[in-house]
Amino acid sequence: MANFSKQICVFLSLFVAFSLALDHNEPGFLKRQHSLIKPYTGSSASIPNWDYRDATMITNSFVRLTPDHQGKRGSLWNRIPVYLRDWELIMSFKIHGGGRTLAADGFAIWYTKQRMEPGPVFGSRDQFSGLGVFLDTYKNGPQAVTFPFITAMVNNGSMNYDHAGDGRQNSIGSCLASFRNKDFETSISIRYVKSRLTVSLNVDDGMDWRECFDVGGVTLPVGYFFGVSAATGDLADNHDIVGVKLYEIDAHRPQGEDDGWGTAVPSVSFFKPPLDNTDESAAGGFRNTAMSGFKIFLIFICALLGLGVCVVVGFVVFQKRQEQSRKRFY
Numbered sequence: 001m002a003n004f005s006k007q008i009c010v011f012l013s014l015f016v017a018f019s020l021a022l023d024h025n026e027p028g029f030l031k032r033q034h035s036l037i038k039p040y041t042g043s044s045a046s047i048p049n050w051d052y053r054d055a056t057m058i059t060n061s062f063v064r065l066t067p068d069h070q071g072k073r074g075s076l077w078n079r080i081p082v083y084l085r086d087w088e089l090i091m092s093f094k095i096h097g098g099g100r101t102l103a104a105d106g107f108a109i110w111y112t113k114q115r116m117e118p119g120p121v122f123g124s125r126d127q128f129s130g131l132g133v134f135l136d137t138y139k140n141g142p143q144a145v146t147f148p149f150i151t152a153m154v155n156n157g158s159m160n161y162d163h164a165g166d167g168r169q170n171s172i173g174s175c176l177a178s179f180r181n182k183d184f185e186t187s188i189s190i191r192y193v194k195s196r197l198t199v200s201l202n203v204d205d206g207m208d209w210r211e212c213f214d215v216g217g218v219t220l221p222v223g224y225f226f227g228v229s230a231a232t233g234d235l236a237d238n239h240d241i242v243g244v245k246l247y248e249i250d251a252h253r254p255q256g257e258d259d260g261w262g263t264a265v266p267s268v269s270f271f272k273p274p275l276d277n278t279d280e281s282a283a284g285g286f287r288n289t290a291m292s293g294f295k296i297f298l299i300f301i302c303a304l305l306g307l308g309v310c311v312v313v314g315f316v317v318f319q320k321r322q323e324q325s326r327k328r329f330y
């Protein structure tokens with residue numbers, strides 16, 4: 001009997017594990033127009049629905065954003081805007097190079113209004129509108145953490161990426177992950193469901209996904225583009241993208257739900273401050289600007305109340321003195 005229950009337990013655990021694995025492998029409805037699946041059909045010089053530029057090179061089994069050479073940049077962008085409210089992007093990649101521990105700079109995964117615009121942020125433009133997830137392989141800042149390091153930033157188009165601090169100033173979440181020079185394929189999942197952004201990694205051998213960070217209150221409008229870009233500096237790496245799968249997630253939204261999502265401005269309702277950033281003046285960002293406005297308003301109200309109390313107390317004291325002087329007079 002004990003054996004039988006043990007068998008049932010094993011069966012149930014296997015079933016749960018299998019369902020979970022299946023859930024992460026096929027989390028929703030695959031959207032082929034936003035996916036990049038081997039073998040990439042089309043001529044060797046083009047991939048349907050995708051554009052690329054600069055150093056990017058297409059092979060039969062991967063797209064190389066940069067080779068392991070100094071001073072290169074490359075990018076790959078989906079051509080079709082994404083009109084999905086809830087989605088999960090799973091990207092498999094291979095970052096490898098001659099440097100055993102020293103390499104640069106890593107790559108960025110984008111969901112932005114702009115596309116195909118080169119610039120200083122992992123090969124793409126700064127002051128972007130939307131989401132950037134950065135898989136950073138080179139430590140620019142002085143912070144005592146090991147690299148590679150993953151951060152993410154939501155931008156309304158006004159903020160600059162914090163290069164000197166490896167993106168920590170505006171980071172909405174981060175984690176450490178060793179993903180360079182692996183013999184097997186490594187993957188990242190970016191899941192955006194009901195304004196919740198969850199980044200998970202599969203960078204260890206096997207099928208184990210682990211959460212990098214999870215943050216709620218994230219607004220990302222529809223109609224933006226997925227892209228990926230990479231850059232090298234004095235140090236370099238091969239930044240290879242093996243595949244991209246975009247799934248539409250059924251979040252069971254009520255029918256006729258308010259849909260101002262096309263014109264929404266990218267934002268995060270709460271801003272998790274960087275771990276080792278104690279310099280308040282350096283903690284810039286549009287949410288902090290809104291916060292200082294609110295602070296000024298509070299200070300103004302307090303000052304007004306204080307003034308009111310002073311006037312009342314002053315008046316009462318004045319009245320009492322008048323009464324006392326009148327008593328003395330009589």
Ligand SMILES: [Ca+2]
Nearest residue numbers: 136138140166
């Ligand atoms: Ca860096």
